[in-house]
Every structure is written in structure tokens, then in C-alpha cells.
Amino acid sequence: MIKLQRPWILGLGAASLVALGLSIIHLLNKEKAGFWPFLAILAIAGLAGATLTAQRAGEPVLIVNEGSRAHRTWQTAGWGIFAFFVVATPYLLDSFRVQQVNKSMYFAVAVLGVNLIIGYSGLISLGHGAFMGVGAFLSVILVEDYGFKLWQTLFVIIPLAFVIGLIVGIPALRIKGLYLALVTFALSYAFPTLLKIEGIDKRTGGDLGRNISLDKQVQPGRLKGLLGLNGLDAPAQEQIYKYWLMALVTGISFLLVRNIIKSRAGRAVIAIKENQIGAAVSGVPLTTYKVITFGISAVFASVGGWLYALLFSEANPNTFGPLLAISLLLALVLGGVYTLQGALVGSLLYVFLDDLRTRVTLTSVAGWRPSFFQIAEGSPLTQAVLGLVLILIAFFAPGGVVFIARKVRASLIRVIPTIPTADVVASAAVDSPMSEPEVATTH
Amino acid sequence: MSLFLQRMIEGLSNGAMYGVVAVALVIIFKATTLINFAQGGLAMFGAYMANVFAIEQGLPLIVGILLGAAVMAVVASGIERVLVRPFDPANHLPVVLITFGIAYILQAVAAWKFGTEFKSFPSPFPSGPNDHIEIAGARLRYERLGVVLVLMIMVGLVHLILNKTKIGLAFRAVSSNTESAKLVGVKTGRTLNFGWALAAMFGGVAGGLVAHFTQLDSGFMDKILIFSFAAATLGGLDSINGAVIGGLIIGLVESPVQPMVRDYVPGFHFLTSDLALLVAFLLILAVLLVKPAGLFGTTRVERV
Structure with missing residues (x-):
């Protein structure tokens, strides 16, 4: 079934989006803003207007059945647009912007890990910056000192990050409350000092950090022609080549996390978040699941660090301190806790926001110069923007941008879910942790 | 031996400063089971305010520090009323976001308004080269002894407030059981507000004392905050006396014990003072592993 009323609202929404x-x-x-900021503001106003009109009407503009032909067409179109942007982004933007997109990708993989803990387990971790550091430093050290290829280092990084995650997680996760936040926050501060200890600093480079030497860095390889890199300048070639490598790893990470969440263990972890006592009564071993989830999330953070080393070919102890951990938290809540898309959207938003705050002054936005607001470029006060964003999100957008987007979409389009048939219900019941036979018999 | 005694006093005075900040953390944790990550930022800002009052306006230093702490108490009570109270304390994430947001903003404003270079800060106690007493060859400096004295006064004060005043009684009621306190007519919001103000005042005083030893800069309380986390965890996050004793223990481990281990135990020559943060982290891990309630905290029974 498909029902379309007042198509102009949908048209307004789509036009605003474009x-x-x-x-x-x-x-x-x-570099020159021109009238584009005003168009952006107009577009946001258009979207808000469409949403509000649809909400006042009390019924979405478009109603389709899940799995119907119309619904599938819309979905395919949506994925098509997404695929178009994935392919076109590196070629549409200049190499500096492509580097920023690459930056958001290593960020997004780490944020995925943080999301597993904060979003899906409901625990708060402030130490994933350190796990990123583990990934970045191990890859640099293994490549430089032990003759590994960069991709081979993953086989060392992943198990090691998992074990470190367990070591940090076990003490804190046995107890309820903010203890994990406490431990991981201390870890964020301790990690850079650990890397600078006499003896260890021979490997990590101490305060200066380490570089991957030029001949061992990732260079555009045989795929040059296929990726359309011939004829571009060197930085663009390098960034686009890295874009594709990173997009591959990021895509795999997203798929993995999606599967983890949908698995038995993932649903058990979500059950712990929703109701700890209920989950325990249903036979979910609380501590085991929490600790293993923490280990897995540490792995994703370390892969994010590995991507960092791939992108920048260097690692510095001071990069992986508390500020990075809070940035990960900021990116996560900007995008949306408890959503997969949130990790990517939030990372993109964070990276561009962070760049804006250091480069753009308030006076340069519209040429208007209110003396009270004059802030020099790169002034330390711009850091307050990040703090302000944290507070504003907590108050006005606890679900982040993805949540707002979903609300807008829900007021414009409603998808009527199909009712599960009997076989689906039965197989889901067997699969769920609640009906495990061994749980029923041991108590 | 005299060197050891001297380092003991140094350790105790460092520990006293950690203890004061840890008491501030405990006050808020007791009432709400929240950890205030902005405590370091508030203390840092209090020290800058003390700098404004005492150095720039020429008030006596002690008055300046107390005024700075009082300003931060007002700020913290405003923060509690406007930014923290709307949220359910059982939902940790928003409050963590907000306390970090406040910490960011305070640091940014301090760096913008007061500059990013390190500023020296005087001690409220005599700190000239000859201001010390000698016991068995050890020079015990007044500026160090004074800090320990302040800690004792502050702890006595907080016990007086909590045990002898009406609002203290209300605070104890709220921290023991918020729902029941509400039922018997305690204004929980106002009481928690008082708790935040009290904690910020403690932080502000600690900031004014620490600044003399570390110099002023927008991040000078960060390290202290981590040590205070360790102190509060060691003593038990809901025990004020525990926080003080935890702070003193950590101060002693950091100053006299660590150099001794480095000098006399073979294989530990890599222990430097930078490593203290790592020690604090490992200590938190160890306490949570062995005795999660800390030395003096109440063991919470969880109905699972």
C-alpha cells in the first residue's frame, strides 16, 4: 500500500535536503562563503517547516508498507545515493578536504568501539583514546623496528588490544556505577606518561613520537589507474588512495559491529543496559558479557589507531591523551548514541566542527563585526565551543543528529512494519538467551 | 634519615591537597553517586580568581583565596541549579557530558582571559628560604606544614557543618536515602545545591594552595584531579575521612616512597615523578579489583 498526501510537503523536504x-x-x-551559508540556513528552515506542517497535520505525508515494492524502490534509491557519495566524495573535494574525510573515518571506527560501550552497554568509557594509541604505536613500531608490513600489524594489534581491554575492564566492570569512567579517565592521563618512561621511550620516541620512514609508508600502488588517480597531483593521489583503503576497513568495521549487535551476545548486552536485574534473572552472565564487550570495543578503537598510523604515518604520545578520549565522546553524542550511523555522522561533524573552530572567527562569518564577540583566529576561547556543544547536546539533542534526522523522517514518511509470520517468531524465540535450556535447569 | 623526614612532610602536604579535592569529589558522590569531572576546572578557576583578588587587587592572600573559593561556590551552585538538576542522576551520560562541557569552557575562558603562560603564585604561609623549623636535621618548611594544617581545619569544618547544622543534617539524610528524605520534607534540590557549593569551595581552597607548588596555568589541576580520584577510590568514594586518609597515603607513596624504591631497589631506576600518574591509575585498578568499596567506604549491596 502506498498513500501520498500533500506531496508539496515531501517536495519541500527533498528540495531542502538537496x-x-x-x-x-x-x-x-x-574559501569565500558568499550566499551559501544563507542557502544552508534556508534549507534547514525548509526542512523544519516541512516537518512541522506534517506534524500539525498529525499524519505523515507518505505511508508505505514495509517490504512493498514502493518501499524497496525508495530503499534502493537511498542506498544508491549513499553509494554515489561514497564513490564521488574523494573526487569532488580537494585533497585537504579528502584528508578531513579520512580523518573522520579513523575517528568513526574508534567511535564505533566507544558506541559499543556507551550506547549498547550503557557504561561510560573515557579511555578509548589510549586504545587508539595502542593501535597507532604498535603499527609504527612493528613496521619500523620489526619489518612488518602495515596490514600484517593488525594480527598483533587486535589480540593485544583485546587483552588490554580485558585488563582495564575487569576491575571496573564488576561494580555498578561510574567506576569504568573513573578508571578509563585515569588511563587517558596515564597512557602518555607510560609511553615516555625511560626504556619504553626508545621504541615510542618519547615526547617527539615516531614516524614511519618514507619508503615504508603507504603509497598509491597498482590500483592507481583503476581509482582514476593518474594525472592528479601527489597529495591528491595519496589522499584518495588512502580514502579507499580506509573506506574498506571502515565499511568492514561497520558490518562487524552491526552483526555483533544483532547476535545473541549483542542482544544480551543490550538487555543488560535496559534492565540489569532482568538480564541477570534471564541467565545473562553480567560481568562476562560486559568485560568481553569492553574488550571488543577496545579492539575497534585500536583499529581506529591503526588507521591513524596509516593516514599520518606517525604516532605521538601526546596525541592519545584525555582530549582525544573526550573528542571521541563528543563525536559519538553529536552523531547519536545507540545508532550505527551516528558514529560516522558524528565523526564527520566533529572533524569539520573542530577545523572550523580553529580557522573561522566569528567576525568572518558574515563580515559583521560585533565588538563584543571579536575573537582572534585560533584563540583558546574557541575550545569553549566544544564544551558548549557538549552541554547543548545533553539538553536539546540527547540522541544526536541521527535522532533528529529520524524524527524528521518519521514525521514525513511512515513505514508500516510487516507482522512477523509464525516461523520467524519461533526461530527468534529459540535464538534468544531467555529460553536457553541450560539456564533453566541450572537454577 | 633527615632527608626521609623532609620528604615525608612533602608527601603529607601533597597528600593533603589531594585529600581536599578528594573530599570535594566525595561530597558530590555521596549525595548523587555522580563524579564531578569539572572539579579540577572549578578549582583551577578559583585559583585564578584568587590571583585576581590578591595579586591584582592587592587584598591579603588568604582573603583572596577564600574569596576565589566563595566565587566558585556561587558558580557551582548556579551550575547545579541550571545544568545538572534537570537530569536524572541515575542516567550518567548527560551529567558526564555536562561536567566535561563545563571543564572545557572553564579551561578555555581561563586560557583566554588570563593567558596561556605559567604564572607563579605565592603561598599564604611564610615561604622564604629561612622559613622552616629543623627537627633532627630535617628542614620542615612552613609552607608545607601549613597545607597539612589547612586540610585538618577543612575536614573539621566539613564535619561540623554536616553534624551540627540543619542543612548538614538534611545533606546526610539526602545522601543516605533521597526518596525518604523527600518524603519527610527535606528540600532535596536545595540540599544538593548546597553540596555542590561546599564541594566547589573545597576545590577552590585546594586550587589556591596547589598553585604555589605547580604554578598557575589553565590545566594545572588536571594531574591533581587524577590523584584525587585515586585518593577517593582508595578511601572509599562515599567516605570523607577515607578521602583524606587516601589522599595522605597517595602523597606518601608519591613523595618519599617512590624515590626510595628507585634508589634502593635494583631494577626500578626508571621510576620518575612523571610516573606518578601511572601509579595512580594502577592504584585505582588495584583497589577496584581487591576492595571495590575502598578502605573506609560502605559496601553497597546490589540486588542482582
Whole structure:
């Protein structure tokens, strides 16, 4: 079934979305803002207007059945647009912007790990910056001192990060409350000092950090022609080549996390978050699941660190301190806790916001110079923006951007879910941790 | 021996400063089971305010420090009312976001308003080269002894407030059982507000004392905050006396014990003072592993 009322609202929404996308791309490529910021504001107003009108009407503009032909067409179109952007992004933007997108990708993989803990287990970790550091440093050290290829280092990094995650997680996760936040926050501060200890600093480079030497860095290889890199300048070639490598790893990470969440263990972890006592009564071993989830999330953070080493070919102890951990938290809540897309959206938003705050002054936005707001470029006060964003999110957008987008979509489009048939219900019941026979018999 | 005694006093005075900040953390944790990550930022800002009052306006230093602490108490009570109270304390994430947001903003404003270079800060106690008493060859400096004295006064004060005043009684009621306290007519919101103000005052005083030893800069309380976390965990996150004793123990481990281990135990020559943060982290891990309630904290029974 498909029902379309007042198509102009949907049209307004779609047009606003396109205008917003266009103005963002233009703002990213041009130094001069021109009228594009105003178009962006207009587009946001258009979206808000469409949403509000649809909400006042009390019924979404478009109603389709899940799995119907119309629904599948829309979904395919959506994935098509997404795929188009994935392919086109590196070629539309200049190499500096591509590097920023790459930055968001290593961030996104680490944020995925944080999301497993904060979003899906409901625990708070402030130490994933250190796990990223483990990944970045191990890859640099193994490549430089032990003759590994960069991709081979993953086989060392992943198990080691898991074990370190367990060591940090076991003491804190046995007890309820903010203890994990406490331990991991201390870890964030301790980690850089650990790397600078006499003896260890021979490997980590101490305060200066280590580089991967030029001949061992990732260089555009045989795929040059296939990726359309011939004829581009060297930085663009390098960034686009790295974009594709990183997009591959990021894509695999997202798939893995999606499967983990949908697995038996993932649902058990979510059950712990929703109701700890209920989960325990249903036979979920609380501590085991929490600790293993923490270990897995540490692995994703370390893979994020590995991507960092791939992108920048260096690692410095001071990078992986408490500020990075809080940035990961900020990216996560910007995008949306408890959503998969949130990790990517939030990382993109964070990286671009962080760049904006250091480069753009308030006076340069519109040429208007209110003396009270004059802040020099790169002033330390711009750091307050990040703090302000944290507070604003907690108050006005606890679900982040993805949550807002979903609300907008829900007020415009409603998908009527199909009712599960009997076989689906039965197989789901067998699969769920609640009906495990061994749980029923041991008590 | 005299060197050891001297280092003992140094350790005790460092520990006293950790203890004061740890008491501030405990006050908020007791009432709400929240950890205030902005405590370091508030203390740092209090020290800058003390700098404004005492150095720039020329007030006596002790008055300056107390005024700075009082300003931070007002700020903290405002923060509690506007930013923290709307949230359910059982939901940790928003409060963590907000306390970090406040810490960011305070640091940014301090770096912007007061500059990013290190500033020296005087001690409220005599700190000239000859201001010390000698016991068995050890020079016990007044500035060090004074800090320990302040800690004792502060702890006495907080016990007086909690045990002899009406609002203290209300605070104890709220921390023991918020729901029951509400039922018998305690204004929980106002009481928690008082708790935040009291904690910020402690932080502000600690900031004014620490600044003399570390110099002022927008991040000078960060390290202290980690040590205070360790102190509060060691003593038990809901025990004020525990926080003090935990602070003193950590101070002693950091100053006299660590150099002794480095000098006399073979194989430990890599122990430097930078490593103290790592020691604090390992200590938190160890306490949570062995005795999660800390030395003096109440063991919480969880109905699972």
C-alpha cells in the first residue's frame, strides 16, 4: 500500500535536503562563503517547516508498507545515493578536504568501539583514546623496528588490544556505577606518561613520537589507474588512495559491529543496559558479557589507531591523551548514541566542527563585526565551543543528529512494519538467551 | 634519615591537597553517586580568581583565596541549579557530558582571559628560604606544614557543618536515602545545591594552595584531579575521612616512597615523578579489583 498526501510537503523536504547538501559541498570547496551559508540556513528552515506542517497535520505525508515494492524502490534509491557519495566524495573535494574525510573515518571506527560501550552497554568509557594509541604505536613500531608490513600489524594489534581491554575492564566492570569512567579517565592521563618512561621511550620516541620512514609508508600502488588517480597531483593521489583503503576497513568495521549487535551476545548486552536485574534473572552472565564487550570495543578503537598510523604515518604520545578520549565522546553524542550511523555522522561533524573552530572567527562569518564577540583566529576561547556543544547536546539533542534526522523522517514518511509470520517468531524465540535450556535447569 | 623526614612532610602536604579535592569529589558522590569531572576546572578557576583578588587587587592572600573559593561556590551552585538538576542522576551520560562541557569552557575562558603562560603564585604561609623549623636535621618548611594544617581545619569544618547544622543534617539524610528524605520534607534540590557549593569551595581552597607548588596555568589541576580520584577510590568514594586518609597515603607513596624504591631497589631506576600518574591509575585498578568499596567506604549491596 502506498498513500501520498500533500506531496508539496515531501517536495519541500527533498528540495531542502538537496539544497543543504549542495551548500555544504560548496562551503567545503570555496574559501569565500558568499550566499551559501544563507542557502544552508534556508534549507534547514525548509526542512523544519516541512516537518512541522506534517506534524500539525498529525499524519505523515507518505505511508508505505514495509517490504512493498514502493518501499524497496525508495530503499534502493537511498542506498544508491549513499553509494554515489561514497564513490564521488574523494573526487569532488580537494585533497585537504579528502584528508578531513579520512580523518573522520579513523575517528568513526574508534567511535564505533566507544558506541559499543556507551550506547549498547550503557557504561561510560573515557579511555578509548589510549586504545587508539595502542593501535597507532604498535603499527609504527612493528613496521619500523620489526619489518612488518602495515596490514600484517593488525594480527598483533587486535589480540593485544583485546587483552588490554580485558585488563582495564575487569576491575571496573564488576561494580555498578561510574567506576569504568573513573578508571578509563585515569588511563587517558596515564597512557602518555607510560609511553615516555625511560626504556619504553626508545621504541615510542618519547615526547617527539615516531614516524614511519618514507619508503615504508603507504603509497598509491597498482590500483592507481583503476581509482582514476593518474594525472592528479601527489597529495591528491595519496589522499584518495588512502580514502579507499580506509573506506574498506571502515565499511568492514561497520558490518562487524552491526552483526555483533544483532547476535545473541549483542542482544544480551543490550538487555543488560535496559534492565540489569532482568538480564541477570534471564541467565545473562553480567560481568562476562560486559568485560568481553569492553574488550571488543577496545579492539575497534585500536583499529581506529591503526588507521591513524596509516593516514599520518606517525604516532605521538601526546596525541592519545584525555582530549582525544573526550573528542571521541563528543563525536559519538553529536552523531547519536545507540545508532550505527551516528558514529560516522558524528565523526564527520566533529572533524569539520573542530577545523572550523580553529580557522573561522566569528567576525568572518558574515563580515559583521560585533565588538563584543571579536575573537582572534585560533584563540583558546574557541575550545569553549566544544564544551558548549557538549552541554547543548545533553539538553536539546540527547540522541544526536541521527535522532533528529529520524524524527524528521518519521514525521514525513511512515513505514508500516510487516507482522512477523509464525516461523520467524519461533526461530527468534529459540535464538534468544531467555529460553536457553541450560539456564533453566541450572537454577 | 633527615632527608626521609623532609620528604615525608612533602608527601603529607601533597597528600593533603589531594585529600581536599578528594573530599570535594566525595561530597558530590555521596549525595548523587555522580563524579564531578569539572572539579579540577572549578578549582583551577578559583585559583585564578584568587590571583585576581590578591595579586591584582592587592587584598591579603588568604582573603583572596577564600574569596576565589566563595566565587566558585556561587558558580557551582548556579551550575547545579541550571545544568545538572534537570537530569536524572541515575542516567550518567548527560551529567558526564555536562561536567566535561563545563571543564572545557572553564579551561578555555581561563586560557583566554588570563593567558596561556605559567604564572607563579605565592603561598599564604611564610615561604622564604629561612622559613622552616629543623627537627633532627630535617628542614620542615612552613609552607608545607601549613597545607597539612589547612586540610585538618577543612575536614573539621566539613564535619561540623554536616553534624551540627540543619542543612548538614538534611545533606546526610539526602545522601543516605533521597526518596525518604523527600518524603519527610527535606528540600532535596536545595540540599544538593548546597553540596555542590561546599564541594566547589573545597576545590577552590585546594586550587589556591596547589598553585604555589605547580604554578598557575589553565590545566594545572588536571594531574591533581587524577590523584584525587585515586585518593577517593582508595578511601572509599562515599567516605570523607577515607578521602583524606587516601589522599595522605597517595602523597606518601608519591613523595618519599617512590624515590626510595628507585634508589634502593635494583631494577626500578626508571621510576620518575612523571610516573606518578601511572601509579595512580594502577592504584585505582588495584583497589577496584581487591576492595571495590575502598578502605573506609560502605559496601553497597546490589540486588542482582
